[in-house]
Amino acid sequence: MRVVRSIARTGPGCHQGCGVLLYVEDGKLVKVEGDPRFPLSQGRLCPRCQALREVVYHPDRLKYPLKRVGERGEGKWQRITWEEATETIAQKFSEIKREYGPESVIFCSGTARDVYPYISMLADSFGSPNRVCFGPLHGNACFFPKIAIMSALFGSFAVADCAQSYPERYEHPEWQVPKCIVIWGNKPVVTSPDGFLGHWIVDCMRRGSKLIVIDPRRTWEAAHAEIWMQIRPGTDAALAMAMLKVIINENLYDEAFVQKWTYGFDELKKRVQEYPPEKAAKITWIPEEQIIAAARMYAMSKPASIQWGVALDQSKECISTLHAITALWSVTGNMDVPGGNIIKGHLFGLGIPSGQKRKTVPGEQKRKRKRIGTGKYSFLDWADMIPGEALIDQMLTDVPYPLKAAWIQGTNTFACGTADARRTYEAFKKLDFNVVVDLFMTPTAMAFADIVLPTATYPERDGIYNPVGGTNCIGVISKAIEPVGECKSDMEINLKLGKRLNPQAWPWQDVREMFDFMLKPAGVTFAELREKGYLFGSFEYKKHEKGLLRPDKKPGFNTPTGKVELYSTVLDKCGLDPLPYFEEPPESPVSTPDIVKEYPLILTTGARTAAFFHSEHRQIPSLRRMNPDPIVEINPETAEKLCIKDGDWVYIESRYGKCKQRARLNGGIHPEVVNAQHAWWFPEKPGPEPSLFGVWESNINLLLPSGWTGKSGLGYPFKAQMCRVYKVE
């Protein structure tokens, strides 16, 4: 028996990298266990890695490159060699490049995790500015709005401080337990979002942290909170503004920090006067006294931190919500202090957000003019992002130029996160040539792939662990076993194709050489880092006081004014409101009372479960058993009125479409809100058209229309939409 120390990364996908011990016997993976020596996870391991063997050795794994031999969607495939696959792709891509330009090939990823850089490198070396994330997602409504607004307001990325910056963790002398943690629009103990492990919250609670939770549902966190505010979906900005008003008007803010380090406080103070708690209570459905109590508790707890979730990216004008919440931790002096919201460390220069990094790619500025959506949203141009919805528009209309091919690596497009699922499906079907790289035959691959490439799971490959979120260490993913069949890692696949398309841009003999090159800024080789297991970057609090945030090394924040911009000069220049505000969702009991007569319930989508990562894991027996069917949660009172019993199959229907899921009655959800899971398909159902593994049966994104991207180009109301629910007869 051999034990290999590694870090869990995609695939199968996951938000976080936990330390794992991979037990190998006779070349087979026999057990996966948490690595107690890895400081961020300390031996803990969630169900998805516990079931890893079932993924690696699943009989349905893609094992060989495939070429389509029937019509698209017929499910007729022929096994081909890697040479033939690479050659076919290179030839097709090159033909399209000659005829239409490199920008006519788009390069799509899902959440990508450690595969991210290699997809960007492929797009860059091919010459295409069209590197599409979340493959695609309307309003880029996941994490990107947070990255963009934090870059605009204070020039960095911040996260709740749970001692993740130090290998000693909670024992580090400078760290302080947050007296209060605000869990806003997420349930981290299930989701561990964006580099933030949910058990850190529990660790802090056991050390005395009290919770304020904002959620329409009684999550575990909500049930264990001092204050739980059961908010109306999509109204978080109104709540944040009212909390700011209480804190500012009652002089509970940090005057010294505000004076020295913020810009536009007076303008903000004036704006928040429009949101008295009484008014916010009517908007949000949260009792006025609870809003006031929460504002006081947050402001008077020193330090306090805010852990915010994807729900806050998933309203139409999410930028404003995120702006107001950033203002909350700024005016209370919780910016970059122990136990507050800390700014991510330098991490050897490896932790630079992708957008900023891409500005240094040669020829990027010239290429950018050709990028999809350029000029449509000033703020997105500033943040260096492609608008998800504009991509779909362009695929269908060929305006301003036609798109011809897609490289689709680790994303399940219309079966996963994209709104208006059918339109996205039509858009990809229209392309001349599609390549899908994945672990399994997905609805995406079945519907429109011309070539399918089988990728390796993480125990079958090497890689660099470089977290996207707020952690402060790098490490390695260590290969423990040979890949099944002829699978290759995403890195090997991209290196092979990259060398064929543009050998100068991919000068490395193998992936190890490539990793060594990428790790140079950290001063270690892949082999050395593998030996160490992980490497923490240096970390200091209050970096703005020490000149650690700006390129000119002066104290202050990396913004035009050098301050935290409560009044944003960047948003102002982009033609957006420089101050936060609340706007009703496009459909809501307030904005569209006529629609509400027929569609009386508020639908929030994308409910997460520990069993699955987005559209993955549906074919894994142990995990599917945890969540066998798509679930829509309904309050028992509401269900009774609709004659719906626990476990009934129900239709959820909006003005735009419907799907069917299974009702779960939950007394902890607001009676006027229902909460549905996303990304459902059924690997056990027929693959060929029209079924596509039953992808249209329970696809919640059939209910969500196009056209609701936020004014900034970011945000989409995945969590605030009107629907009705009725029993399937």
Add this chain to the structure above:
Amino acid sequence: MPKYGILIDYEFCVGCRACELACKQEHNRPDGEWGIYVNKVEPETVEGKIYYFPFPTDNCNLCGKRIAKGLQPACVHNCWVGVMKFGTIEQLAENMRKKPRTVLWAPH
């Protein structure tokens, strides 16, 4: 008579079910067989807390082979929130005095 047990701080169990699957992996249990099973107690109305109780079934032998090697039982080792503790019943009972909302199981 039982000598060892598992102490669970159920106040902080989040019901992730990692223990169930760690046990299943360790003992190569077939689908549907459990060595430990997580039960949920959830109030029907909006008031009140949610609690989870991992319950060791009759299949649990406290990972005898692991214990002999000085390791923790698989569920304890992998517990996602670190709320499970293995030890002698005396030690664990002593721990229990310091922390309410705990449960001590002696399955074997």
